[in-house]
Amino acid sequence: MPDLAVAVSGLSKEYRLGAHGPQYGRLTETITDAFRRRGRRRSRSVEHFLALDDVDLEISEGEVVGIVGRNGAGKTTLLKVLSRVTEPTKGTVDLYGRVSALLEVGTGFHPELTGRENIALNGAILGMSRAEVARKFDEIVEFAEVERFIDTPVKRYSSGMYVRLAFSVAASLEPEVLIIDEVLAVGDARFQKKCLGRMTEVAREGRTVLFVSHNTGAVAELCTRAVLLEQGRKISEGPVGDVLMDYARLAEPDGHEVELDPDPDLPVAVTAVSVRDGAGRPTTMFDLTDEVEIGITYHVRRPTHGFQIALGLARNVIDVLHTFDTDDEEEADARAPGLYEARCRFPASFLKAGLWSATLSTGTPSEGFQSLESIVRFEVEDRTVNTQDKGYRRDRPGHVISPGRWTTERLER
Amino acid sequence: MTADATLQRDEVSGDSGGGHRSHPRHVRIQPTRGWVSLRLGDLWEYRELLFFLAWRDVKVRYKQTALGAVWAVLQPLALMAVFALILGHFLKVPSDGVPYPVFAYTALLPWTFFAQSLGAASTSLVTNANLVSKVYFPRLVLPISATLGFLIDLGIGLVLLVGMMALYSVQPTWAVVLLPALIVLALLTVLAAAVWLSAISARYRDVIYGMPLLIQLWLFASPIAYSSSVVPGAWKWLYAVNPMVGVIDGFRWALLGTSAPGPEIIVSVAVTIIGLLTGMAYFRRTERTFADVI
Numbered sequence: 021m022p023d024l025a026v027a028v029s030g031l032s033k034e035y036r037l038g039a040h041g042p043q044y045g046r047l048t049e050t051i052t053d054a055f056r057r058r059g060r061r062r063s064r065s066v067e068h069f070l071a072l073d074d075v076d077l078e079i080s081e082g083e084v085v086g087i088v089g090r091n092g093a094g095k096t097t098l099l100k101v102l103s104r105v106t107e108p109t110k111g112t113v114d115l116y117g118r119v120s121a122l123l124e125v126g127t128g129f130h131p132e133l134t135g136r137e138n139i140a141l142n143g144a145i146l147g148m149s150r151a152e153v154a155r156k157f158d159e160i161v162e163f164a165e166v167e168r169f170i171d172t173p174v175k176r177y178s179s180g181m182y183v184r185l186a187f188s189v190a191a192s193l194e195p196e197v198l199i200i201d202e203v204l205a206v207g208d209a210r211f212q213k214k215c216l217g218r219m220t221e222v223a224r225e226g227r228t229v230l231f232v233s234h235n236t237g238a239v240a241e242l243c244t245r246a247v248l249l250e251q252g253r254k255i256s257e258g259p260v261g262d263v264l265m266d267y268a269r270l271a272e273p274d275g276h277e278v279e280l281d282p283d284p285d286l287p288v289a290v291t292a293v294s295v296r297d298g299a300g301r302p303t304t305m306f307d308l309t310d311e312v313e314i315g316i317t318y319h320v321r322r323p324t325h326g327f328q329i330a331l332g333l334a335r336n337v338i339d340v341l342h343t344f345d346t347d348d349e350e351e352a353d354a355r356a357p358g359l360y361e362a363r364c365r366f367p368a369s370f371l372k373a374g375l376w377s378a379t380l381s382t383g384t385p386s387e388g389f390q391s392l393e394s395i396v397r398f399e400v401e402d403r404t405v406n407t408q409d410k411g412y413r414r415d416r417p418g419h420v421i422s423p424g425r426w427t428t429e430r431l432e433r
Numbered sequence: 434m435t436a437d438a439t440l441q442r443d444e445v446s447g448d449s450g451g452g453h454r455s456h457p458r459h460v461r462i463q464p465t466r467g468w469v470s471l472r473l474g475d476l477w478e479y480r481e482l483l484f485f486l487a488w489r490d491v492k493v494r495y496k497q498t499a500l501g502a503v504w505a506v507l508q509p510l511a512l513m514a515v516f517a518l519i520l521g522h523f524l525k526v527p528s529d530g531v532p533y534p535v536f537a538y539t540a541l542l543p544w545t546f547f548a549q550s551l552g553a554a555s556t557s558l559v560t561n562a563n564l565v566s567k568v569y570f571p572r573l574v575l576p577i578s579a580t581l582g583f584l585i586d587l588g589i590g591l592v593l594l595v596g597m598m599a600l601y602s603v604q605p606t607w608a609v610v611l612l613p614a615l616i617v618l619a620l621l622t623v624l625a626a627a628v629w630l631s632a633i634s635a636r637y638r639d640v641i642y643g644m645p646l647l648i649q650l651w652l653f654a655s656p657i658a659y660s661s662s663v664v665p666g667a668w669k670w671l672y673a674v675n676p677m678v679g680v681i682d683g684f685r686w687a688l689l690g691t692s693a694p695g696p697e698i699i700v701s702v703a704v705t706i707i708g709l710l711t712g713m714a715y716f717r718r719t720e721r722t723f724a725d726v727i
Contacts, residue, residue, distance in 0.1 A: 104569035107721040113462035123567040144485040
């Protein structure tokens with residue numbers, strides 16, 4: 021078994037929520053409190069809030085582990101404890117190896133200083149020595165693509181240049197254990213791709229990485245193992261696919277039919293969304309041999325032109341495909357007032373086993389769109405009679421299974 | 434690399450940490466209780482960060498100003514001009530036989546250093562709150578680095594003093610060799626007050642609002658516009674509880690050849706050292722919650 025890089029045991033972090041917010045009191049109150057008797061002091065209503073509740077976690081050397089969870093689940097608190105920004109209330113953390121923690125990029129950047137000066141300063145803040153910064157300087161500047169502006173104060177940078185430089189300094193760190201918090205999503209789409217590439221490199225170099233993110237796509241891509249936090253507790257841990265599925269269950273509403281109470285001012289309003297099987301029966305569990313039907317009921321209040329429905333399907337919180345009700349038409353129909361239902365069907369065999377959710381966007385280009393995120397969800401399971409033949413489906417990479425048309429012929433004897 | 438800087442060696446290697454307890458870079462994070470050691474070794478490991486932050490403060494201080502480094506001497510010079518006219522010329526405040534402008538300016542140099550760096554250092558945790566809540570480093574780095582940068586201003590002020598002494602033909606004595614020690618004493622005095630105030634300011638912003646008042650009161654409680662020889666004998670010991678008394682008397686003695694500070698300077702030095710040690714202990718005790726309350 022490989023050596024441990026991080027061992028977290030029984031870790032708890034408590035915050036005091038008083039009338040004045042976390043651990044914050046006015047000086048006069050602290051002084052008057054000090055003169056009161058103990059019993060009375062206790063009676064003050066101080067609520068305690070466990071941001072982390074008895075968390076255990078072991079990470080071996082070279083592992084890339086993702087921490088996922090909803091907002092307020094304790095992800096950031098865990099990072100702050102691991103990076104020693106704040107102390108735990110209970111429990112221990114053992115770190116083996118050189119650790120760098122990145123809770124954000126560009127910490128300590130000063131707008132009045134030039135790019136060159138900020139690299140030196142930020143490097144020192146991240147724990148790099150002067151010699152190391154000097155050695156990596158060219159690499160940093162090149163990665164950030166700011167060569168021409170390196171002696172310009174960063175307050176004159178565009179926000180894109182600023183974050184590129186900030187990320188590049190961080191990316192030049194070479195710790196044995198890297199702890200990062202959502203720093204991937206910086207810059208424009210092209211630079212984000214470059215960042216992700218750099219992170220993948222870091223992961224492949226055999227470093228231990230602990231990655232906290234809302235970006236489940238990035239977690240799925242980078243991590244081998246994941247941990248799911250909910251209300252400060254670890255509620256799931258294991259292969260990244262399984263944990264993301266648990267996360268999807270948490271993150272998304274349950275139910276095969278959702279009734280909506282739309283804004284009466286909208287010219288077109290979705291009133292209900294439902295999930296049914298091929299025979300039209302409401303359900304949320306599908307077998308690979310089934311068909312999935314998503315029904316969208318909507319009310320057209322005023323005559324509209326160019327009305328469109330976009331349906332997005334996501335598997336384990338990762339966007340997989342988008343389809344439009346106007347896909348087969350050159351121009352969207354004009355719709356007279358009335359109640360409509362649109363149905364969209366997919367063969368479930370096309371969808372890989374997992375937790376699926378549908379996002380709707382409806383409206384017209386002129387009047388704007390109404391977006392309904394993860395409005396319904398359903399699960400596709402590979403539990404057919406042919407399970408043995410189709411069992412490979414769960415393990416195959418990718419999010420959809422396209423029944424590609426294969427033919428094989430012998431060309432030469 | 435980061436290495437040595439990012440992490441300090443573990444204080445409890447060889448404990449029951451499981452796994453491989455002999456790992457060369459094992460760090461254990463656990464709640465600390467009660468009083469903790471000052472861990473000055475941590476500060477030494479983070480010396481580069483300390484100097485970089487001081488360098489940043491110096492670089493940034495007079496950016497986008499028309500007068501630039503002139504500001505470093507403008508404050509003591511302006512105060513000197515007012516003091517010299519009203520106190521020296523109109524009121525004829527005695528100045529130990531030294532021309533009053535030089536007499537006042539020599540005191541205003543360490544005083545300006547004290548007042549400016551104390552103001553910056555006491556609020557350093559709040560002004561660098563983003564660092565405190567995002568990166569680990571010994572928090573003492575912040576008040577210390579905020580102070581160090583003002584040594585440069587003090588240096589510029591001293592150069593000007595040399596010119597003034599030549600102008601008024603005032604000769605320094607052999608005691609001028611003790612000037613570095615006096616500057617260190619001034620530095621330690623600032624730090625003693627700053628570690629206390631900055632630790633308190635993380636939780637109570639009252640410190641920030643009280644600072645101008647404190648500095649004003651302190652100005653009149655220090656022998657700047659007047660000579661400490663006006664303080665009657667019996668009061669001298671109490672007077673010296675203000676550690677700036679020792680520093681300023683020392684500056685005048687070393688540079689202008691006024692009478693050497695009496696035995697009361699021991700009180701000034703003792704107050705500084707006790708204030709610094711207790712302040713650092715208090716700082717270390719409260720720094721674990723800085724990121725949570727700031």
